[in-house]
Amino acid sequence: MPDRINDRPMTRRHEGRTAVITGAAGGIGRAYAVRLAAEGAAVAVLDRADGAAVVKEIHDAGGRAIAVHVDLTDAASVAAAQEEVAEQLGAADILVNNAGIYPNQPFESITFEQWRAVFTLNVDALFHTAKAFVPGMRERGWGRIVNMTSNSVGMVIPGFSHYVSSKMAAIGLTRGLATDLADAGITVNAIAxxxxxxxxxxxxxxxxxxxxxxxxAIRRVQVPEDLTGMLSFLVSDAAAFVTGQTLFVDGGLIRS
Known part of the structure; x- marks a missing residue:
């Protein structure tokens, strides 16, 4: 786990916080888990896949983390995961909804079952995790929620009708939650x-x-680490007045 970014030492800005990150066994979620742990957070790696490797990486670097197996499409499974996190790490302060699927297929070939499968994980799971973790945040008067969406909502590529629709729904939920939870000191934003x-x-x-x-504008392939700086900011005290926003971290593809 790195302790420097762009040759500058990392801060411990998330010391004392507990962060829950879904889909963190690999990819973007892994990068998020490693970054927040390096900055002091205790991290819960929520995934249906085995998160042991990420947990070991964090432990080897002196951080604190646990892996929790969860089915994000099942409310009871998410509720059980919340209880496990609270028991082992304490109540969650930060929730990062990173897990998702993005199948590519022409609209005519999409069945309703396939349509629902995309929405079940990309949207319904965000509802389940918010229902499970928001009460603890409200009780403490502080919380940060970040939902992953996509810049495809601004420039749709053929074959992603169900995916783009689900990511637009995630933006809608982000705005709704930001409005409903602001009085509890909870901010809700999205990264695209x-x-x-x-x-x-x-x-x-x-x-x-x-x-x-x-x-x-930046003509190279994006890697997970390109997203970690924005996440770290959004879940920090420095972003206390930022909520209901969708931040495009996409190398300037969407220039809005």
């Missing part, structure tokens, strides 16, 4: 990346890695 190189995205259409960077 470009196409990020991970083991999962590399299994998709290879031509996207050639096409997408050419549309960005």
């Amino acid at each position: 990346p470009s196409l990020v190189r991970t083991a999962t995205t590399e299994a998709g259409p290879a031509e996207l890695f050639e096409m997408v960077p050419q549309l960005q």
Whole structure:
């Protein structure tokens, strides 16, 4: 786990906080977990996959983390995960909804079951985690929620109708929660990346890695670490007056 960014030492800005990150066994979620742990947070790696490797990486660097197996599409499983986090790390201060799926297929071939599968993980799971973790944040009068959306909501690529629809819904939920939870000292924001190189995205259409960077102002493929600075800011005290926003961290593809 790195302790420096761009040759500058990391701060311990999240010391004493407990962060819950979904889909953190690999990819973007892993990068988030490593960054927040390096900055002092105790991290719960929530995933249906085995998060032991990420936990070991954090432990080896002197951080604190646990892996919690969870089915984010099931409210009872998420509630059980919340109890496990509270028992082992304390009540969650930070919730990062990173888990998601992004199948690519023409609209005509999408069945309703496939449509619902995308919404069940990309949207319904955000509802389940908020219901589970918000009460503790409200009780303490402080909380940070970050939902992952996508810059595809601003420039749709063919074959992603269900994915883009779900990510627009995530933005709507972000704005709604920001409004409903502000009185409790809880901020809610969304991060919209470009196409990020991970083991999962590399299994998709290879031509996207050639096409997408050419549309960005910064013409290289995005990697998970490009997102960690924005996340660290949004879940910090420095972002106390930032809520209901969707931040495009995409190399300037969406120039709004």
